[in-house]
Amino acid sequence: MKGRVGVIGGGSWATALVKILTENIDSLNWWMKNENSVEHFNNYHRNPNYLSSVFFVGDKINVSSNLKEIIDNSDILIMATPSAFLYDVFEDYPKEGLDKKIIFTAIKGVVPEYHAIPVKFFHKQFRTPYNQIGIICGPCHAEEVAMERLSYLTVACEDTSIATELANMLACRYIKTTVSDDLFGSELSAVLKNVYAVASGLCHGLGYGDNFQAVLISNALQEIKRFVDVVHSIHRDVNSSAYLGDLLVTCYSQYSRNRTFGSMIGRGYSVRSAQFEMNMVAEGYYAAKGVIEINKKFNVDLPICDAVYRILYEKIAPSVEMKILADRLS
Numbered sequence: 001m002k003g004r005v006g007v008i009g010g011g012s013w014a015t016a017l018v019k020i021l022t023e024n025i026d027s028l029n030w031w032m033k034n035e036n037s038v039e040h041f042n043n044y045h046r047n048p049n050y051l052s053s054v055f056f057v058g059d060k061i062n063v064s065s066n067l068k069e070i071i072d073n074s075d076i077l078i079m080a081t082p083s084a085f086l087y088d089v090f091e092d093y094p095k096e097g098l099d100k101k102i103i104f105t106a107i108k109g110v111v112p113e114y115h116a117i118p119v120k121f122f123h124k125q126f127r128t129p130y131n132q133i134g135i136i137c138g139p140c141h142a143e144e145v146a147m148e149r150l151s152y153l154t155v156a157c158e159d160t161s162i163a164t165e166l167a168n169m170l171a172c173r174y175i176k177t178t179v180s181d182d183l184f185g186s187e188l189s190a191v192l193k194n195v196y197a198v199a200s201g202l203c204h205g206l207g208y209g210d211n212f213q214a215v216l217i218s219n220a221l222q223e224i225k226r227f228v229d230v231v232h233s234i235h236r237d238v239n240s241s242a243y244l245g246d247l248l249v250t251c252y253s254q255y256s257r258n259r260t261f262g263s264m265i266g267r268g269y270s271v272r273s274a275q276f277e278m279n280m281v282a283e284g285y286y287a288a289k290g291v292i293e294i295n296k297k298f299n300v301d302l303p304i305c306d307a308v309y310r311i312l313y314e315k316i317a318p319s320v321e322m323k324i325l326a327d328r329l330s
Contacts, residue, residue: 003075003102004029005169008067008089010037011281012050013106014080016142019051022060023172030063031070033081033089038065051146067093076102076166078136082281083109083118090125098126104155104166106136108190109283110290117187131159134166135183137190139245140175141255148174154242156180156187178242184232186242189224192305193247194284195291196220197258199308200251202318204259205266212326217251219329220304227291227300258284265311266318288312303328 005021007014010032018030032038032047040048045058064070067089071077077098081089086107105118114121119135122128134157144151153170157163160181167177180186196217203216224247225238238244250256261282264274271285288309295302307325310316 004073005076005078006031006070006074007078007080008070009080009082010034010047010050011080011082012142015047015051015054016140016145017078017080017106017136017170018056018061019054019145020170020172020175022056023175024169026060028061029070029074030061031067032063032065035065038063051142054146068097071097071101074101076104079103079105079107079118079122081107083107083111083283084281084286086111086118086121087113095126098122098128101128102132102134102162103128104134104136104157105187107283108137108194109287110191110294112286112290115290115293117184117191119183119187130183131157132162133157133183134163135187135190136166136170137186137242137246139241139249141249141253143255145175150174150176152176152178152241152245154178154180154186154246156183156242158183180242182232182234182236182242185228185234185236188228188231189238189243190246191283191287192224192227192291193220193250194258194282194287195305195308196223196247196284197250197256198262198265198282198284198288198312199304201256201259201262201264202266202308202311203262203322205263205268206319206322208322213251215329216304217247220251221247223300223302223304227295227298227302230298230300231294258282261285262308271312284308285312 006029008031041063045056107118111121137154140151155163155167163179167179171177257280291305292309307321311318311321
């Protein structure tokens with residue numbers, strides 16, 4: 001798999017991944033949609049909008065707003081654009097444009113146009129074989145990467161030799177990596193944990209305490225296990241860091257935009273006003289609807305996801321919905 005690496009996305013997680021990768025590789029391609037951001041980076045070697053405190057060695061990184069240029073010059077592509085915009089980024093891209101590319105997705109959401117996780121999007125849209133697709137998941141917040149605080153990443157692919165090579169590229173003095181073959185379970189868990197982080201934020205905004213939060217998150221882990229075991233039944237330990245660890249950090253961290261978004265809704269913000277004030281994408285908003293759509297096929301009992309969906313999309317009062325949910329938790 002050794003080859004040229006390209007990162008697709010200009011947000012905080014894309015910025016964090018570029019920072020990590022440049023610890024180990026000599027050159028990197030980076031696509032940003034915003035031409036002003038590209039110009040700023042080329043002049044000052046910083047991303048002006050996300051993790052702007054991070055300084056990059058300029059001659060290591062080729063930054064461009066030309067998607068075809070970045071893809072053509074890369075063998076390994078790491079997708080780090082929000083799931084809500086993934087279809088738009090690739091809408092006009094030729095079907096054969098990703099032939100022979102290795103694709104890793106660091107996206108923790110559902111592609112709305114497909115009601116599918118990114119792994120399935122690239123498989124359906126570009127006919128990329130599943131053994132050439134992998135994912136990168138946490139527990140890991142971009143902000144702590146910027147501060148070089150010790151963090152952990154899980155790299156999953158059905159072909160574990162591919163996962164191992166990328167894991168080696170990502171491992172550095174402040175990043176430890178683990179390899180997994182659970183492609184679908186890891187990605188579905190990463191999607192679900194954002195919905196549960198919204199629920200955690202809702203409860204915080206409504207004034208629920210730590211005791212209730214503990215019950216909420218323990219029930220969320222049970223939901224994750226039920227769902228991923230039905231959708232993709234293989235042996236997995238959901239108590240490991242890729243599942244439970246990622247769930248915990250997303251539900252409790254001060255850096256979690258999904259928890260922040262939920263907390264704002266719980267305190268009385270409308271969805272639109274919360275999104276406007278945050279000026280960042282909360283993947284859990286889109287994931288809540290996506291999970292409900294996916295679950296129409298499987299009919300798994302997901303009371304927390306159902307509650308979040310009803311609050312965000314059916315405009316049920318958070319105080320009412322969470323009171324009903326509280327009676328279902330144990």
